[in-house]
């Protein structure tokens with residue numbers, strides 16, 4: 197039963213059946229499937245297929261956009277129900293997608309998980325000019341700057357942010373964590389980021405670790 201609903205959720209995202217997204221998400225929650233399972237074993241699996249179809253040129257941008265909107269419709273229902281164990285530390289986190297990149301689904305899932313873990317989040321949105329991050333980190337006395345990018349050309353922004361923090365003597369007091377499809381653990385080490393996370397589940401563990409340092 198759960199398996200079927202999860203498969204159907206993935207299919208709804210792949211096919212961009214936007215009208216079915218919210219009722220199906222509600223049905224899934226009603227059937228006792230956790231928000232986390234719905235997101236990672238249902239919706240995200242669908243989005244993986246969309247990515248593959250885009251690479252194979254079976255899908256073009258309009259279809260990808262419709263799938264993204266469908267995923268967001270379901271996330272509207274599911275994200276508020278996300279329950280995460282406490283991070284075990286308190287912290288203030290500025291989060292956003294780096295300048296030049298509009299992919300924000302992953303960032304929003306990370307944000308929801310960190311919020312669910314009891315951390316205070318300042319969401320800058322997507323395609324955010326780099327200097328705005330530094331201003332916000334200073335204004336909010338943030339402990340962590342978390343950034344996301346799914347595109348290779350915008351990786352340079354993450355490197356630049358590390359330099360900007362260093363120039364302001366904020367490296368150390370402010371920890372950085374990065375993630376998103378274009379990033380990797382190696383890249384994080386190369387640019388001097390404090391941590392890299394594969395997914396939103398890891399993001400909570402990483403933030404908790406950074407806050408204990």
Ligand code: B12
Nearest residue numbers: 247297298299300301302344347348374375376393395396
């Ligand atoms: C949906 C999508 C879109 C949607 C985005 C809608 C939106 N509001 O986000 C739309 C249609 C707008 C779009 C546009 C474009 N896209 Co697009 N898109 C995708 C697609 C299919 C899925 C991305 C997604 O949402 N995944 C689902 C989420 C849940 O996963 P995620 O983002 O990876 O996030 C998880 C983890 O990475 C991690 N994570 C994410 N952020 C962070 C941050 C931290 C701190 C941590 C710890 C973890 C973490 O946790 C998340 C949850 O577990 C990908 C394919 C792919 N393989 O990724 C291409 C892809 C990212 N797009 C791509 C491209 C090229 C574009 C365009 C440039 C196309 C064009 N010619 O215009 C434009 C971008 C314009 C711009 N300037 O940004 C390329 C990027 C290639 C590259 N390496 O540079 C990809 C990889 C497709 C491809 N194979 O070519 N796209």
